[in-house]
Amino acid sequence: AQTVTQSQPEMSVQEAETVTLSCTYDTSESNYYLFWYKQPPSRQMILVIRQEAYKQQNATENRFSVNFQKAAKSFSLKISDSQLGDTAMYFCAFMEIQGAQKLVFGQGTRLTINP
């Protein structure tokens, strides 16, 4: 079974700083998707960024980028120029392409951006 591990339960940085959240996963599949979701106190799970495993190029979405290391099964999220609105729980998630498209989530990292 696939597992996702987020080793940083909590992180805290100052506004405008850059922060990197770590994620590792375990799978025997060669083709899959990886995602980062953000869950603010409002509870709504919001998709931040996605990465297809067959693509070597790291995904970027404005201030958000990933460092995808397939051999190491690592998928970190970098947030540049952090803003107060980035304060939230961040979940790394894995999805295999075969079978049901279920997301396997990590335990989450609570990120606080301080003014």
Added chain:
Amino acid sequence: ETGVTQSPTHLIKTRGQQVTLRCSSQSGHNTVSWYQQALGQGPQFIFQYYREEENGRGNFPPRFSGLQFPNYSSELNVNALELDDSALYLCASSHPTGPHPYEQYFGPGTRLTVT
């Protein structure tokens, strides 16, 4: 475009009772997935429905059951409620074709408390 909606927002039930949670998928999405998120944890996959048929199930007992209707809305039913069923229940919709077929869009969740 209408997003994913869930009802009710909050619910309090007594151990042993039954509960039904509802989800309306995003316009055009024919796949609905349900997740259980215990406090301080990442979401856990319950099951997925595609075109009114169950398309995969996580490690949940049979007292967790579901339905999907012709308009792709969905229900999650839980019988014989236990205290450990207290959680945030998230619904997510997706469409297996299109530019981003594996992206799941989440509703705001239903907070279930079992006393």
